[in-house]
Amino acid sequence: MAVSSDTSQKYDLGFARWVYQNVKGGDKLSMCMQCGACSGSCPIGTEMDHGPRKLIMMVRAGMKEAVFQSNTLWNCTSCYRCTVRCPRGIPVTHVVQGLAAKAVALGYASEVDTARFAHSFWWSVTHFGRTDERLVTAKYYFSFGFIAGIKKSLDNLKIALGMVMKGRMHVGLPHKVSDNKGLRAILEKATEIEMRDKQGGAES
Amino acid sequence: MNQGPASQTILVVGGGIAGITAAVEAAETGYEVILLEQSPALGGRVSAFSRYFPKLCHPTCGLEINYQRIRKNPRIKVITMAKVESLSGQAGDYTVLVKTKPRYVNEKCTACGDCAKATDVRVSNSFNYGMDKVSAAYLPHEHAYPQKFVIAPEVIDTPDADNIKAACKYGAVDLDDTESVFELKIGAVIWATGWKPYDATKITPYSYGASPDIINNLEMERLAAHDGPTGGKILRPSNGEPAKRVALIQCAGSRDTNHLPYCSRICCLGSMKHAVYVREQYTDAVVDIYYIDIRAHDRLEAFYRRVSADPQVNFIKSKPGHVEIEEDGTPVVCGEDTISREVYARSYDLVVLALGMEPSALTDTDAPHMGSRDDYGFIVPLPGDEPGLSSAGVAGGPLDVSMSVQSATAAALSAIQAVRKATAQSGALE
Numbered sequence A: 001m002a003v004s005s006d007t008s009q010k011y012d013l014g015f016a017r018w019v020y021q022n023v024k025g026g027d028k029l030s031m032c033m034q035c036g037a038c039s040g041s042c043p044i045g046t047e048m049d050h051g052p053r054k055l056i057m058m059v060r061a062g063m064k065e066a067v068f069q070s071n072t073l074w075n076c077t078s079c080y081r082c083t084v085r086c087p088r089g090i091p092v093t094h095v096v097q098g099l100a101a102k103a104v105a106l107g108y109a110s111e112v113d114t115a116r117f118a119h120s121f122w123w124s125v126t127h128f129g130r131t132d133e134r135l136v137t138a139k140y141y142f143s144f145g146f147i148a149g150i151k152k153s154l155d156n157l158k159i160a161l162g163m164v165m166k167g168r169m170h171v172g173l174p175h176k177v178s179d180n181k182g183l184r185a186i187l188e189k190a191t192e193i194e195m196r197d198k199q200g201g202a203e204s
Numbered sequence B: 001m002n003q004g005p006a007s008q009t010i011l012v013v014g015g016g017i018a019g020i021t022a023a024v025e026a027a028e029t030g031y032e033v034i035l036l037e038q039s040p041a042l043g044g045r046v047s048a049f050s051r052y053f054p055k056l057c058h059p060t061c062g063l064e065i066n067y068q069r070i071r072k073n074p075r076i077k078v079i080t081m082a083k084v085e086s087l088s089g090q091a092g093d094y095t096v097l098v099k100t101k102p103r104y105v106n107e108k109c110t111a112c113g114d115c116a117k118a119t120d121v122r123v124s125n126s127f128n129y130g131m132d133k134v135s136a137a138y139l140p141h142e143h144a145y146p147q148k149f150v151i152a153p154e155v156i157d158t159p160d161a162d163n164i165k166a167a168c169k170y171g172a173v174d175l176d177d178t179e180s181v182f183e184l185k186i187g188a189v190i191w192a193t194g195w196k197p198y199d200a201t202k203i204t205p206y207s208y209g210a211s212p213d214i215i216n217n218l219e220m221e222r223l224a225a226h227d228g229p230t231g232g233k234i235l236r237p238s239n240g241e242p243a244k245r246v247a248l249i250q251c252a253g254s255r256d257t258n259h260l261p262y263c264s265r266i267c268c269l270g271s272m273k274h275a276v277y278v279r280e281q282y283t284d285a286v287v288d289i290y291y292i293d294i295r296a297h298d299r300l301e302a303f304y305r306r307v308s309a310d311p312q313v314n315f316i317k318s319k320p321g322h323v324e325i326e327e328d329g330t331p332v333v334c335g336e337d338t339i340s341r342e343v344y345a346r347s348y349d350l351v352v353l354a355l356g357m358e359p360s361a362l363t364d365t366d367a368p369h370m371g372s373r374d375d376y377g378f379i380v381p382l383p384g385d386e387p388g389l390s391s392a393g394v395a396g397g398p399l400d401v402s403m404s405v406q407s408a409t410a411a412a413l414s415a416i417q418a419v420r421k422a423t424a425q426s427g428a429l430e
């Protein structure tokens, strides 16, 4: 279990250094002593394929592909428990989320389930300033393709109806924040700043 | 500079194993020694252990022989319930102000115990870390040196104090005893003030204080000791049932930039000793030791081998994230096994936090000048720029008993060198 017998695993020996230099908090990864306090503190640690401790080891081992395909990047809820408890002062949350941002930039995210979901979620928030359960799920389901989208929707129809009956799922037009235009303007400005920072060489 | 002949007297502050050793070594070499101890008895932390590694001897083993050496040596003067108020001067010529607290019992005490029976007032037993109570007229513990009772300040000026006094056949109770302050002329000082455990309540995820079944490693020593609160039975503090599923959590507040950044070096061995205590008492007990790395230095590796050969002692490479408390009060240790990657949540009868050692002088707000400190507050053992001040034992850094004893011998030698040098210089000036 501890040692992978998968010899097809690809190692990129420059990956750790790249992470040190390009991911926020990555320069602290050399401090990690693999104690497990981060993964053991994670409220959804059981839902992660690797968890932060192993992810850090994988970065150091140069397992670039496996790191970027890991669901650990996407299941993080930003509770910051790992960061607060890390005995070596590693900003674990920043590292995990920094890697997620890189995974998007490098085109890995479309292959990861949770990343697709995050994308749909973001779409709803940017359009309405709110999450609309129906549209978020629909967008997520159909990101797998038309047929798969129909199938997934039908599979979950019972749950959806149950939610509607209990008043947990809204019917009718999507709710919007009152100043949707203002929200758009804020987001556009944020994107502009982000692009400017990137061009200026400052890293996220 | 120096006026008159330099003092050759060596002051040892702290009467734990290190202070005792430094005192007897210096005295047996021919120097006058004053040994100050803040509590009513010598022995320090070692006297409160059930047994000590690596041989698992009882604390009396190492201590009793040293008490003999003190008793036989007229050059050593022991002053208990005493602390240093202030210190000034230089090697060969220190002026030290000492303050003592009243014991209310004089040297006529034979430790017969009649006074203890004369009162019903019970006070918290500090020797057992407050886990039980003792009579307000008490012997600090059964192998206390000196074997003299103490009367708790709580009963002074109450009728119980008069009853206690009346019960003593030897005229040993002195209710007029008071605090006193006096001055000493000293040639060199050895700080052997030892350590205190890191404050477990600061490690909030480990829930110390939230359940009586989460204890620290010092309380574990008392639970296993025959003169402890349970008479030596390792029982759950919550319900008095045998503790048969026990978790020992290493590095509780150690090697942690949020707490003590350093390794205390002895806690791994301390916990392995605790595993032995549990396994000796219950054949069906299971002990899980959660660790980052097992640090059994030098020959102590043999002890590690011995303990790890027991199939009912599991070494789990994991620093737990937190300890949760179930509704019925059961502690649950949660974390990730870093070898198997299992994310676990396991319930235990008893959880013991292996706390590290902090220099006891660290937060002592009225501590006198003690010489140079390192980054963590330990007193640098042999400072070059202040030759009259040195440290011995854990006052100088985390050490086990045998290393403390070695450092005490070194400190005695450095104190002797300091007073001799000062004497030679003052002679040259005269």
Ligand SMILES: Cc1cc2nc3c(=O)[nH]c(=O)nc-3n(C[C@H](O)[C@H](O)[C@H](O)COP(=O)(O)OP(=O)(O)OC[C@H]3O[C@@H](n4cnc5c(N)ncnc54)[C@H](O)[C@@H]3O)c2cc1C
Pocket: B013, B014, B015, B016, B017, B018, B019, B036, B037, B038, B039, B042, B043, B044, B045, B046, B049, B051, B052, B053, B054, B082, B083, B084, B192, B193, B194, B195, B196, B217, B218, B266, B267, B270, B273, B355, B356, B357, B360, B361, B392, B393, B394, B395, B399, B400, B401, B402, B404
């Ligand atoms: C849980 C645990 C288990 C351990 N088990 C073992 C073991 O099995 N074997 C082993 O080798 N080591 C063990 N150790 C380590 C051992 O406790 C130390 O090595 C030992 O206590 C060092 O002795 P010391 O004299 O330096 O300090 P201490 O034992 O702390 O003695 C210091 C003395 O100085 C006194 N004092 C403090 N400040 C002042 C002051 N200002 N004025 C006057 N007096 C003062 C104190 O009252 C005390 O009596 C263990 C440690 C822990 C935490």
